[in-house]
Amino acid sequence: MEPKQAKPAPEARQKAREAAWARIRSAKAADPVRLAEQLVAGNRVALSQGITWVESRLPEDRAGAEALLEAVLRLKTPGHSSLRIGITGIPGVGKSTMIERWGQMMIEAGHRVAVLAVDPSSGRSGGSVLGDKTRMSALAVHANAFVRPSPAADALGGVARATHEAMLLCEAAGFDRVLVETVGVGQSETAVRDMTDVFLLMVLGRTGDELQGIKRGIMEMADWVWVNKADGPGAAVAAEAARALQLALHLMPRPEHGEAVGILTGSGETGMGLAELSLAIEGLGERLRNSGQLDALRTAQRLAQFSAHVRLALLDAVRERPHMQAKWLQLQTQVQHGQISAFSAARSFVNGLDSTL
Numbered sequence: 452m453e454p455k456q457a458k459p460a461p462e463a464r465q466k467a468r469e470a471a472w473a474r475i476r477s478a479k480a481a482d483p484v485r486l487a488e489q490l491v492a493g494n495r496v497a498l499s500q501g502i503t504w505v506e507s508r509l510p511e512d513r514a515g516a517e518a519l520l521e522a523v524l525r526l527k528t529p530g531h532s533s534l535r536i537g538i539t540g541i542p543g544v545g546k547s548t549m550i551e552r553w554g555q556m557m558i559e560a561g562h563r564v565a566v567l568a569v570d571p572s573s574g575r576s577g578g579s580v581l582g583d584k585t586r587m588s589a590l591a592v593h594a595n596a597f598v599r600p601s602p603a604a605d606a607l608g609g610v611a612r613a614t615h616e617a618m619l620l621c622e623a624a625g626f627d628r629v630l631v632e633t634v635g636v637g638q639s640e641t642a643v644r645d646m647t648d649v650f651l652l653m654v655l656g657r658t659g660d661e662l663q664g665i666k667r668g669i670m671e672m673a674d675w676v677w678v679n680k681a682d683g684p685g686a687a688v689a690a691e692a693a694r695a696l697q698l699a700l701h702l703m704p705r706p707e708h709g710e711a712v713g714i715l716t717g718s719g720e721t722g723m724g725l726a727e728l729s730l731a732i733e734g735l736g737e738r739l740r741n742s743g744q745l746d747a748l749r750t751a752q753r754l755a756q757f758s759a760h761v762r763l764a765l766l767d768a769v770r771e772r773p774h775m776q777a778k779w780l781q782l783q784t785q786v787q788h789g790q791i792s793a794f795s796a797a798r799s800f801v802n803g804l805d806s807t808l
């Protein structure tokens with residue numbers, strides 16, 4: 452018999468979230484329309500509760516979460532005054548340090564800033580790669596900012612769905628700059644790219660060879676690349692990295708908006724280069740807005756969310772039907788033993804689903 456394993460931390464984390472949620476549900480605020488009204492009026496507690504609701508993995512919360520989203524969207528038609536900025540980079544590249552500073556600059560410029568995270572590892576490894584509340588400590592307590600730790604990971608699709616919905620709630624609550632950060636793990640960049648208007652890749656100043664390690668697919672998603680930690684002794688290597696990146700990016704297709712991918716070096720810690728980065732990103736956002744491309748982007752984002760929702764709803768439908776689970780296991784065994792082709796098994800599974808939906 453296998454030794455009994457210690458209870459993993461993710462479960463404890465999930466339990467805490469569910470307990471928090473149970474408290475919210477039992478409170479009067481669990482009326483979605485009322486919560487939507489409070490949220491749109493700028494009530495931060497209502498925003499937190501709303502996000503907890505859309506993050507809930509319990510099937511019985513889904514209808515309420517949808518009612519909340521619908522009520523919010525009815526009360527506040529999403530405008531295009533917001534800018535959704537995706538930020539990706541490996542752990543340690545300096546995302547939180549940079550966002551802490553950049554977020555405050557945005558606030559000084561009159562914006563309200565929300566920071567969300569898509570962290571595919573949170574909950575699985577006992578702790579999120581993107582960390583929790585201790586990050587961005589100044590921003591986290593600022594009246595014009597809202598920092599939300601990453602939701603507990605379910606499937607990446609589930610985390611991405613929750614983050615996208617959280618983003619809509621933040622915008623409805625008056626946050627007009629939404630930063631969504633993620634790490635270079637799995638498909639999380641694609642998920643964040645699909646829900647944001649502008650995408651920033653953060654890298655470290657490294658030599659040309661080390662830069663080869665950056666996944667090409669990620670480079671192709673970027674609108675801007677920021678070589679971070681270009682302070683002190685890091686300055687020379689950052690400049691060298693920027694030159695190497697320039698050459699590499701030259702060979703790649705341009706982003707859909709047609710502007711060449713920009714590269715900047717700077718330091719999130721000292722703030723060097725951040726004003727330029729801010730101008731660059733805001734400038735791109737403005738051009739996208741004025742040319743009508745932002746409309747097209749938002750439509751594409753809604754369509755991407757629609758397919759993601761359909762996939763998740765199908766998965767939920769399967770999970771909620773024990774006989775479909777049994778069928779899954781049965782077909783899985785047959786595929787494992789080579790008794791049926793993967794293709795036929797998949798078709799047989801989907802056909803079975805047809806008659807139960």
Ligand code: GDP
Pocket residue numbers: 540541542543544545546547548549679680681682685717718719720721
């Ligand atoms: P994240 O994991 O990408 O969010 O990275 P953090 O912002 O937590 O930063 C990781 C480490 O790098 C921390 O020890 C920071 O103090 C340090 N760091 C972050 N930004 C800079 C920077 O611009 N320059 C230097 N020299 N160090 C930095």
